[in-house]
Amino acid sequence: MYKHILVPTDGSELSDKAVEAAIKLAKLLGARVSAFHSMEPYPLQGAYAAEASGVAELQPELFAERSEEYAKRVLESFKKAADAANVECATSYATGRSPSHAIVEKARDEKCDLIVMASHGRRGLEGFLLGSETQKVLTHSTIPVLVYR
C-alpha cells in the first residue's frame, strides 16, 4: 500500500524517534523512504542584531553555512540508519517559506504516499498538543500523515 514515505526531520531527539519508527515501518511495508530537512529562513531579528553588533555568527552567509552543515549531518545519520536496515533511502534539504510548506511541497513533488513525522521537534513537548509544523502539515497535506508520539 504505502510505497514511498516522506520523513521530515529537524534533527531533534523526538524527531529521531519518528525516524526510527518510519524506517521500521518502511522495512515492514517494503517501502522506500525520502528524508527531508527544511532549513530555517534567516531570522529577521538576526539581520538587525548582526548589523548592530557585527557578530560574525549572525551574518547571513555564516547562518546559511551552519544551517547547511546541520542539514547534512542530520541527513547523514538518517541515511546510516536506513542503510543499516536495508531500506532504500534518498535525502534532500531545502530552504522554504516555512518547514511545513516545504514538507507538503516535497511530498507532492516526490509523489510520496505517506508522511511520517513526530508530534514535536526541537522546541519539545511542552506547550501545545502538537508542534506548529506538524499542525500545519496536517492541515495542508492531501496525503495521509502518521504522527508519531
Ligand SMILES: Nc1ncnc2c1ncn2[C@@H]1O[C@H](COP(=O)(O)OP(=O)(O)OP(=O)(O)O)[C@@H](O)[C@H]1O
Ligand atoms: N525544519 C524542519 N525540517 C523538517 N522537518 C521538520 C522541521 N521542523 C519540524 N519538522 C518536523 O515536524 C515535527 C514536529 O516539529 P514542530 O516544529 O512542529 O514542533 P516543535 O519544534 O516542538 O514546536 P514549534 O512549533 O515551536 O516549532 C518534527 O519532529 C519533524 O518531523
Ligand SMILES: [Mg+2]
Ligand atoms: Mg519546530
